[in-house]
Amino acid sequence: MHVTLAATPLARLRGLIGRREPRPLLLVPAAAIHTWGMRFAIDVVFLDAELRVVKVVRGLPPRRLASARRARAVLELPAGGADGLEEGAKLALRR
DSSP states (O other): OOEEESSHHHHHHHTTTSSSSSOOOESOOOOOEEEETTOOOOEEEOOTTTSBEEEEEHHHHHHSSHHHHHHHTTEEEETTTTOOOOOOOOOOOOO
């Protein structure tokens, strides 16, 4: 899957806000997200520094907060996009 990287403060702040459709977005660094201004629910995958899943929040609706204490990055996915991902799974990124 193609994932967009949001590594600047402005890119992380904007995230998926105002988008008509969700798309995979990796926020780095991040340990918390909000869905204010979004029009859809998303799946949220919190990752540690080694890209190991520390928490999965499925179907997070608009106007909500989510966080994970040990997270260093957050992967935002369309609702249902985290199906099959569980805590402890390790993700890999490639260009």
